[in-house]
Amino acid sequence: MTVLVSVIVGLGLSFVIGLAARAALRAAAPARHRPMFRDMPLTASFGLAVILAYVVVAVLAPVIAPFGEGEVLGDQYLPWAAPHYLGTDKLGRDMLTRLIYGARNTVGIAFATTALAFVAGAVLGIWAALAGGWMDQGLSRLVDALMAIPALIFSLLLLTIFGTSVLTLILVIAAVDATRVYRLARSVAQGIVVMDYIEAARLRGEGNWHLIRREILPNAMAPLAAEFGLRFCFVFLSISALSFLGLGIKPPTADWGSMVRENATLITFGDITPLLPAGAIALLTVAVNFVVDWQLQRASGLKE
Amino acid sequence: MGRDILLSIRGLRIDGRSGDAWHPIVKGVDLTLHRGEVLGLIGESGAGKSTLGLAAMGFARDGCRISGGTINFDGIDLRTAPEAIRRGLRGKRIAYVAQSAAASFNPAHRLIDQYCEAPVVHGVMSREKAEGDAVDLYRRMRLPNPEDIGFRYPHQVSGGQLQRAMTAMAMACRPDLIIFDEPTTALDVTTQIEVLAAIRDIVRQSGTAAIYITHDLAVVAQMADRIKVLLRGDEVEEADTRSMLAAPRQAYTRSLWAVRSFARAEQPPGTGTPVVSVRNVTAGYGAVDVLKNVSFDIHARRTVAVVGESGSGKSTAARVIAGLLPPRKGQVLMGGKTLPPGFRARSRDELRQCQMIYQMADTALNPKLRLRELIGRPAEMYLGLKGRALETRIRDLLALIELEPDTYIDRLPSELSGGQKQRIGIARALAAEPQLIICDEVTSALDQIVQEDILKLLDRLQGELNLAYMFITHDLATVKSIADEVVVMQQGTVVEHGPKGALFARPKQDYTRLLLSSVPEMDPDWLNRLLAARGEHA
Numbered sequence: 001m002t003v004l005v006s007v008i009v010g011l012g013l014s015f016v017i018g019l020a021a022r023a024a025l026r027a028a029a030p031a032r033h034r035p036m037f038r039d040m041p042l043t044a045s046f047g048l049a050v051i052l053a054y055v056v057v058a059v060l061a062p063v064i065a066p067f068g069e070g071e072v073l074g075d076q077y078l079p080w081a082a083p084h085y086l087g088t089d090k091l092g093r094d095m096l097t098r099l100i101y102g103a104r105n106t107v108g109i110a111f112a113t114t115a116l117a118f119v120a121g122a123v124l125g126i127w128a129a130l131a132g133g134w135m136d137q138g139l140s141r142l143v144d145a146l147m148a149i150p151a152l153i154f155s156l157l158l159l160t161i162f163g164t165s166v167l168t169l170i171l172v173i174a175a176v177d178a179t180r181v182y183r184l185a186r187s188v189a190q191g192i193v194v195m196d197y198i199e200a201a202r203l204r205g206e207g208n209w210h211l212i213r214r215e216i217l218p219n220a221m222a223p224l225a226a227e228f229g230l231r232f233c234f235v236f237l238s239i240s241a242l243s244f245l246g247l248g249i250k251p252p253t254a255d256w257g258s259m260v261r262e263n264a265t266l267i268t269f270g271d272i273t274p275l276l277p278a279g280a281i282a283l284l285t286v287a288v289n290f291v292v293d294w295q296l297q298r299a300s301g302l303k304e
Numbered sequence: 305m306g307r308d309i310l311l312s313i314r315g316l317r318i319d320g321r322s323g324d325a326w327h328p329i330v331k332g333v334d335l336t337l338h339r340g341e342v343l344g345l346i347g348e349s350g351a352g353k354s355t356l357g358l359a360a361m362g363f364a365r366d367g368c369r370i371s372g373g374t375i376n377f378d379g380i381d382l383r384t385a386p387e388a389i390r391r392g393l394r395g396k397r398i399a400y401v402a403q404s405a406a407a408s409f410n411p412a413h414r415l416i417d418q419y420c421e422a423p424v425v426h427g428v429m430s431r432e433k434a435e436g437d438a439v440d441l442y443r444r445m446r447l448p449n450p451e452d453i454g455f456r457y458p459h460q461v462s463g464g465q466l467q468r469a470m471t472a473m474a475m476a477c478r479p480d481l482i483i484f485d486e487p488t489t490a491l492d493v494t495t496q497i498e499v500l501a502a503i504r505d506i507v508r509q510s511g512t513a514a515i516y517i518t519h520d521l522a523v524v525a526q527m528a529d530r531i532k533v534l535l536r537g538d539e540v541e542e543a544d545t546r547s548m549l550a551a552p553r554q555a556y557t558r559s560l561w562a563v564r565s566f567a568r569a570e571q572p573p574g575t576g577t578p579v580v581s582v583r584n585v586t587a588g589y590g591a592v593d594v595l596k597n598v599s600f601d602i603h604a605r606r607t608v609a610v611v612g613e614s615g616s617g618k619s620t621a622a623r624v625i626a627g628l629l630p631p632r633k634g635q636v637l638m639g640g641k642t643l644p645p646g647f648r649a650r651s652r653d654e655l656r657q658c659q660m661i662y663q664m665a666d667t668a669l670n671p672k673l674r675l676r677e678l679i680g681r682p683a684e685m686y687l688g689l690k691g692r693a694l695e696t697r698i699r700d701l702l703a704l705i706e707l708e709p710d711t712y713i714d715r716l717p718s719e720l721s722g723g724q725k726q727r728i729g730i731a732r733a734l735a736a737e738p739q740l741i742i743c744d745e746v747t748s749a750l751d752q753i754v755q756e757d758i759l760k761l762l763d764r765l766q767g768e769l770n771l772a773y774m775f776i777t778h779d780l781a782t783v784k785s786i787a788d789e790v791v792v793m794q795q796g797t798v799v800e801h802g803p804k805g806a807l808f809a810r811p812k813q814d815y816t817r818l819l820l821s822s823v824p825e826m827d828p829d830w831l832n833r834l835l836a837a838r839g840e841h842a
Contacts, residue, residue, distance in 0.1 A: 196668040200732070203626055203647055204682055205655045218672035 018046035040294065047290030054284055058104040065097040070252030077266065080273075087273055089263050095273060098254040102277060105249055106256045107284065109170060110239060114232045116174035121181025122224060126212045128182075129189035140186065143179045151176050152241060159247045169248060173238050177231055184227050188220045222296055229292030233285040240281075256281050310480055310513050311337040311360060316373035318355050318364060318537075329355050329368065331537040339480070340511040344528030344545070346518060346560070349722060349751045351534040353517045357483045360515060361398050362390045378480065395422040399474035403486040405466035409458040416454030419473045428477050441472040444509070445502045463614070464495035468502050475506060482507070484516045488523060492613040492778045493822040500526055500824075501835055519751040521560060522824030525549055526831040533557050545828050560753070561826070568763050570804055571788045574603020577640045579739045579772040580625060580658070585634035587624050588796075593632070594620045596796045602740060605766060607773040609787035609804075611780065611819065617796040618776045622742045625774070626660055639739075656686045659733035663745035665725035669717040675702070675728060676713050682735040701731045705761060723754035730761065734769070742774045747782055759786050780823045784808065792816050 022045035025037045037045075057064060066083065067073060071093060078088040086095035128136040146154070158172045192198065193216065201215050240257020242248035249255040256277035263274035313335040319326040330352040337343050345353045355368060362382030364370050375382040377398065382390060394400075399422075402408040410418060420434040429437065435454070442450035445468040458466060467487055474482050487503065488496040504527055507514050516527045524531055524545075531548045533540040533556070541554045552558050578601035588594040594617045602608045610618040623629040625636055627647030636643045638657060644650050659682075662668035669678055680698045683689045689697050699709040705727040717725055726746060733741050743762070747755040763786060765771060777783060783790060783804070790807045792800040792815065800813045811817045821834060 196662045196664065197670045199628070200660065200662070200668060201670075203628070203655060203660060204685060204736070205647075205650075205652050206685070214673070214677075215670055219670070 014046050015042065017049050018042035021045040021049035021052075036298070043290040044294035047287035047294075050283060050287035051291065054103055054107055054287075057100055058107050061100050061104045065100045067094040067097040069097065069101045069254055071097075077263075086276065089259070090265075093252075095276070098259060099256075099277060099280060101254040102256045102259060103280070105253055106236065106239065106281075109166060109249070110232060110235045113170045113173045113177070113235045113239075114228065116170065117177035117181055117231065117235070118224070118228060120174065121178035122185040122217070122220075123212060124178070125182040125185025126189040126216050126220065127208060129186045129193050130208060130211055130216070136186075139182075143182050146176075146179045147183070151238070155238065155242060156245065156247060159242065164247050164250065166249065169239070169242065173235055173242075176238075177235060181224075181227065181231065184223060185220065188223050189216050192216050192219050225292055226296050229289040232288050236281055236285065308339050309336055310339045310341075310378055311335070312374075312376045313356075313360065314374045314376075316356070316359060316375065317371045318352070318359060319369050319371045320355075321367045321369075326369070326371075328371075329537050330359070332373065333534070333537070333539050335360070335532065337481070337513050337515065339513055341530065342507060342514045342516055342528045344516045344518065344524035344531040345534060346521060346524050346531060347534035347540075348519060348753045350536065352537040353519075353534055354485050356534070357485055357515055357517050358400075360481070360483060361394055361400065363394070392426070395479075396426040396428065396477045397479050398481045398483070399477070399479040401467075401470050401474050401482060401484045401487050404490055405470040405487075406458065406463060406490075408470065409466065411458050414455055414457055415461070415469050415473075419454060419469075419476055422473070423476045426477060434476065437476065438472065441475055441506075442469070444506055445469070445472050446498065447472075462495070464491050464499050467491065467499050471499075471503055471506065475510065475512070478510060478512075480513060482512055482514045484514060484518075486518050489518065489520070493780065493824075494613050494818065496523075496824070497822050497831070497834065500831060503527070504831070520824065521752075522826050522830070525826050525828045526824065533560065549826055549828060567785045571606050573803070574601070574606050576603070578603050578637075579639065580774070581637045582621065582625065583634050583637065585621070585624055585631045585636065587620060587629055587631040587634075589629075594796050595624065595631070597634070598793075598796070598798055599634075600791050600798065600801060602772045602774055604739065604770055604772050606788045607766065607775050607786055608789045608791060609775040609777060609783040610791045610793060611777060611783055612793035613778060613819075615795075616793040618793050619744060620796075621793070622660070622744055622774065622776055625740075626658060626742060627655075652686065656682075656736045657738050658740045658742065659736050659738040660742045660744065661726075661729045661733050661746045664749055665717075665722065665729050668729055669725060669732075671717050674714050674716055678717070678728060679731045679735050682732060686736050697735070701735055704734065704765070705731045721754075722750055723757060726750060726754075726758055727761065730758075730765070734765065737769075738771070740772045740774065742776070744776045745778070746775075748777065748779055755782070756785075762786065780819060792819065 019042065022037065022040055022042065025040070025045060025048070029037050072091055073084070073094055074088060074092050076088060076090050076092045078084050078092075080087050084094050084096070086099065089095055089098065124139065128139045155172050155176055158175070159168060162168045162172070198211065198215055201211055206215070236257075239248050239255070240260070243255050243258040244261045249258065251258070259277040260274055266274050313333065315332045315334065316330055317328060317332055318330040320329045333352075333356060335343070335356070345356065347353050355365070358365060359370060359375060360377075362375055362377070362385065370383060377393065380389065380393070409415070416435060416438050419438045420431055423429045423434045423437070424431050438454050439450050442453055447453050447465055447468055453461065453465070453469070461469065471487070484503065488499050491499060500523065516524060518524050528545050530542065530544045532542040533554070535556055540556050541548075541552070543553075548557070552561055581601040583599050585595055585598045586593055598617070598621060600608065610621060612618050620629060624631050627643065627645065627650055630645035635645070638654065643654060647655065676698055679701050680694055683697045683701075684694055698713060702709040702712055707724065707727060712720075717728065720728065729746070747758055750758065759782065762773065766773060775782070775787060787804045790800075790802065790804050791798055792807075792813070794815050800807060800811065800816045807816065808820065811820055824830065
């Protein structure tokens with residue numbers, strides 16, 4: 001019964017958030033962009049509101065959080081009661097505080113990683129499609145070889161070689177994910193490079209960088225944006241998995257993935273606290289994909 | 305007429321949606337079609353011809369709705385009939401032949417499988433009987449190897465054969481009505497004749513009624529019993545073919561009839577160093593030579609038309625000049641100097657001198673760039689214009705191609721009509737301030753009135769800017785109106801070459817005569833006479 005009620009309340013709340021966010025965006029947007037927000041579906045405005053909330057929490061984490069990130073405050077596994085509104089974890093740290101800091105670490109790292117993977121993968125993929133010949137063959141076979149190694153094992157290997165720090169974590173996961181982005185970008189670009197306007201640009205004497213940036217990328221945005229939404233979620237999972245294995249984000253830095261693992265024992269006692277960070281991941285994933293779907297629909301003109 | 309009425313459309317209104325608003329595409333048109341009668345629908349693009357044709361099947365495209373009037377097909381009201389009944393009619397009693405057979409066939413299935421689908425699904429005949437029937441129809445459509453051709457995939461047969469196979473497919477259930485939507489527009493003149501003759505015979509023999517949609521008056525004159533002229537969703541006039549051709553009543557119809565009258569005076573022969581000269585070029589892909597020892601010159605202020613059917617090597621010649629296909633033998637000279645064979649080895653100035661305009665403006669303009677950047681980029685790159693100077697140049701170019709700069713400068717290509725897009729292609733070429741512009745079938749995707757405007761624009765620009773044109777086309781009417789010199793190509797060689805007047809008046813080669821005689825004329829008896837003269841037809 002409680003489950004049913006909370007689902008209904010949750011859906012109602014999302015609906016209200018979506019409506020409110022859309023109204024706010026319409027009012028705040030400059031006249032030029034207003035039509036874009038007018039046709040915006042509720043899911044997209046809800047997604048935008050959620051992403052915005054995450055960003056605010058991540059940026060203002062030290063201000064909002066009631067305690068310090070790694071501070072040990074009392075007994076372990078305290079129940080939900082003031083001043084620890086979401087209880088404490090197995091070392092007696094405040095759950096709410098760590099959730100808030102987790103937004104900063106997990107979202108920040110995942111976003112940086114995905115962005116890096118996309119810049120590298122998309123540029124190389126489009127360039128390979130444009131260059132063709134042995135350049136394309138060499139690069140593509142190299143990527144195939146990298147993709148043949150299971151991603152997690154490959155990341156583990158690289159992290160063991162280069163040591164674990166946030167920077168290497170970002171670089172390693174970005175490198176692994178860039179191979180997937182490369183494949184997509186290359187196949188999309190292959191359809192575009194045969195168009196007459198690319199031939200016209202080449203005949204004009206344009207360099208590769210201009211071709212990639214101005215002629216191909218704008219036309220490849222739709223599938224790449226869709227992939228971005230998915231890839232962002234996979235990166236989340238990779239970070240969590242690596243943290244679980246002790247090669248990701250190091251304690252006492254808060255990270256949603258490791259928080260699930262650390263407190264997993266509580267689930268056996270019917271306590272939902274360990275699921276909160278998982279829920280935070282899920283909510284962001286859904287929100288990102290709502291926004292991406294909306295952009296995708298706009299870009300491909302599916303509604304017309 | 306005394307025959308029964310098969311299709312009767314009264315006061316039909318169809319709206320199309322743009323953004324949130326509905327605007328009318330067809331504004332209350334009446335149409336009556338008797339059994340066994342062929343009605344030609346003509347008009348420029350946007351006249352609502354295709355929309356009306358589809359409405360005759362009770363169908364409206366996505367983003368369109370039928371908002372008023374009645375469509376009565378043999379006693380069935382297609383507007384109110386349930387979808388199941390309409391689906392039962394389509395393909396069985398009403399069939400549709402689309403403009404591009406190549407795009408309408410499913411490339412993954414053999415022709416005969418696609419042929420058999422409609423009769424089997426509608427339960428008209430068994431698969432075995434349908435196959436036998438298909439061979440019979442293929443034979444009547446005069447397709448080569450009628451027993452085997454059905455077992456090929458669409459990419460294994462030529463465009464003209466596909467169009468005939470599609471007509472055969474439409475005939476599969478012996479429908480009462482076939483709608484032909486520009487079935488020969490994408491074909492060469494020589495191929496067009498075969499398809500026209502085949503379609504006309506099969507329609508007459510089987511007594512099927514047809515609606516024939518086209519923008520080509522000469523074609524409709526051969527095919528239709530009656531002609532209806534549409535303009536922006538309204539009927540202009542309707543009459544039987546002969547009286548319509550002899551004495552059109554409305555001014556608009558007369559302007560359509562007069563459209564092919566533009567012909568500029570032949571320019572005096574070129575003197576001095578040619579802008580471009582092609583010397584003994586042999587070129588090809590893989591092991592095949594597409595061009596064999598081809599030579600011709602293009603002088604400033606002159607238009608050289610290169611004509612021939614598809615596969616004759618005319619586009620390949622353009623690719624060699626542009627440097628896209630380095631020749632195996634021979635060379636290309638520009639202003640007396642040899643050009644490097646590949647465009648990558650050419651200097652920026654050499655690239656600037658030779659610009660191209662493409663057939664399909666849709667694929668030649670980057671859909672994500674605004675006109676400002678599309679036109680501005682060559683000016684920025686080659687002439688180093690920036691900021692205010694660049695802006696002024698873009699506005700000048702837009703004015704030059706007769707588009708209002710303030711309205712258009714920030715538009716995307718998708719916000720333009722077909723003719724306007726082609727104008728942008730021209731402006732982009734002009735922005736580089738070239739000496740030679742290669743026009744690759746630039747008018748063949750446009751309807752006749754727009755074609756005329758583009759040709760006039762090109763002619764005016766040539767005079768003002770001292771341009772040389774290489775005009776690749778399979779449309780001899782275009783050649784008649786704009787060319788000074790004609791190069792006739794067949795299977796990779798130049799078969800005839802000379803000034804337009806002399807070549808049209810006294811063609812020396814059989815092939816040239818064949819091409820010239822294949823251009824449809826307005827006379828409704830033209831096709832009969834031609835076929836009789838060629839002895840292909842009783």
